[in-house]
Amino acid sequence: MHIPDGFLGAEVFAPAWIFSAAAVWATSKKASVKNENITILLLCVVTSYIIAAQMLNFPVVGGSSGHLIGGTLAAVILGPYLGFLSIVIVLVIQCLVFQDGGVTALGANIFNMAFIGSFVSYFLYSFLLKHLGKKRRIAAVALASWLSVVIAALACSFELALSGTAPLAAVLPAMLFVHTFIGIGEALITSMTLSFVFNVRPDIAFDPEGIL
Amino acid sequence: MKKKEIVFSLGFAGFLAAVSFIASARPDGLEKVAKEYGFIKLEKSILNSPMPDYSIPLVKNEKLSSSVAGISGVLSVFIFSLVLGSGIRKRKG
Numbered sequence: 403m404h405i406p407d408g409f410l411g412a413e414v415f416a417p418a419w420i421f422s423a424a425a426v427w428a429t430s431k432k433a434s435v436k437n438e439n440i441t442i443l444l445l446c447v448v449t450s451y452i453i454a455a456q457m458l459n460f461p462v463v464g465g466s467s468g469h470l471i472g473g474t475l476a477a478v479i480l481g482p483y484l485g486f487l488s489i490v491i492v493l494v495i496q497c498l499v500f501q502d503g504g505v506t507a508l509g510a511n512i513f514n515m516a517f518i519g520s521f522v523s524y525f526l527y528s529f530l531l532k533h534l535g536k537k538r539r540i541a542a543v544a545l546a547s548w549l550s551v552v553i554a555a556l557a558c559s560f561e562l563a564l565s566g567t568a569p570l571a572a573v574l575p576a577m578l579f580v581h582t583f584i585g586i587g588e589a590l591i592t593s594m595t596l597s598f599v600f601n602v603r604p605d606i607a608f609d610p611e612g613i614l
Numbered sequence: 615m616k617k618k619e620i621v622f623s624l625g626f627a628g629f630l631a632a633v634s635f636i637a638s639a640r641p642d643g644l645e646k647v648a649k650e651y652g653f654i655k656l657e658k659s660i661l662n663s664p665m666p667d668y669s670i671p672l673v674k675n676e677k678l679s680s681s682v683a684g685i686s687g688v689l690s691v692f693i694f695s696l697v698l699g700s701g702i703r704k705r706k707g
Contacts, residue, residue, distance in 0.1 A: 403644050408658040435703050442699030443615050447623040449695045450688045454627040457634035457668060457684050459642065466646035467638035487698060495690045500683070501663035558644065568651045576650060580643040603619070 403471070403558055403581070404496065405511055407504030411565035418561070419509030425517055426490055433483035440480060440608065448479055449488045451595075456492065460587050468584030471554065473519015474527065474547035475592045479599065481608035482524035489516035510561050514554040523550035531613050539600070540593050547592040548585040555581035624692070631684030634668065635677040 410418075435442050452472035459467040472492070477485030493511050496502040503511045523546045530542035555577045563570035599606055641649060648654040659666075665683040673679035 403642065405644065406657045407660050408656040409648070409653065430698070430702055433702055435699050441615060442696060442703060443620055445699045446692050446695040447615070447620060447627075449691045450624055450627040451630075453687050453691045454630035454634070454684065457631060457637055457687070459637040459640070461638040461640055462643070464646065465640055466643055467640040468643050469637070488695070491691050491694045491698065495687060495694060498661070499663055499665055499687065499690055500668050501659055501661065501666040502668070504659070505661050555643070562653075567653045567656060568647075572651055573647060576647045577643065580646060584643050 403511075403514060403554060404493075404503035405507040405514075405558065405561070407506050409504070409565065409567050410507050410510055410561055411567075412506075414561050414565045415506045415510055417509075418513050419506075422490075422509040422512035422517070425486070425512070429483045429486050433481075433487055435484065440484065444606070445480060445484055445488060448476055449491050452476060452488065453492045453495065455591060455595075456496075462580065462583040462587065464580065466580055468581070468587050470588055470591050471515050471519050471551060472592075473515060473550055474523040474543060474588070475595055477520040477524035478527060478543060478596060478607060482521045485524065485608075486516050486520040489519055510558075514557045514561075518554045518557060519550050522553055523547060526550065528611065528613060536613060540597055543596050544589040544593045548589040551581050551585035551588045552578060555584075624688075627688050628685055631688045632681045634684040635680040 435445060452470070452475065455470045455472060459469045461467050473485065473489050476488040480488060490512055493503060493508065493516060497505060497508050526549055527542050527546040530545055531539060534542055556574070559570065559574040559577045562568050562573050645654065665686065668683045668687070669676070669679045670683050673682060
């Protein structure tokens with residue numbers, strides 16, 4: 403869902419840039435790498451895995467493809483603050499080194515994939531965890547990651563429509579439809595990865611509220 | 615994290631990047647929608663990246679080009695995370 407340059411008007415990309423820059427600033431003040439289990443190296447490892455997994459597009463319906471975003475994965479392991487920064491790092495490198503996602507659109511891409519991907523999905527994950535119980539942790543992970551992709555597609559559609567690039571009535575159903583399927587891929591990859599992580603290192607998971 | 619775990623995780627990330635040429639070449643969700651509704655033509659690039667589309671222009675072998683670009687991506691985010699993580703810790707004292 404990386405928006406290239408040219409798709410968004412200044413009235414959309416400029417506020418998105420300001421919002422995202424402020425979010426990065428505020429988050430890096432709030433984030434902590436001093437917890438017992440959350441170390442700088444864990445941040446490095448999670449971010450490295452996410453950029454690699456993002457390179458592997460899988461085919462979905464209608465001749466299109468999708469790939470992992472990784473926001474839920476990062477937030478469940480690192481917490482929403484460091485999780486957000488982890489996806490921001492991925493998006494910045496993709497934009498500068500690989501021309502994947504535009505420079506003007508970077509703010510919007512950070513909002514859709516890092517902010518929604520990490521903060522919104524962490525909120526969904528902890529909400530679901532409280533209601534489903536910790537035994538259904540993987541179900542909470544799967545649902546939160548699927549929803550985060552669909553919500554990101556919703557945000558992306560509004561950004562395109564507000565820019566006058568495409569009418570909302572056309573772009574919104576089309577984006578939601580394809581991302582319903584891409585979200586299933588996100589949920590599968592995120593659940594498989596986290597099942598493995600929880601098995602080998604049950605102590606690794608961000609849990610400030612003591613739900614687990 | 616134990617050394618063994620770090621080596622295993624990074625090795626796995628490197629492996630995924632190295633085989634990234636197996637990725638589906640179909641347009642992604644947004645690209646597909648952009649093609650369908652005709653706004654793909656608005657796409658422009660205002661920056662010349664060193665490895666556009668996860669490939670290295672100088673390397674003719676497509677698989678090798680994609681592997682090397684992928685591994686460079688993993689190394690780039692590793693270094694970036696290390697710098698940012700250290701910055702956060704330093705500031706917190």
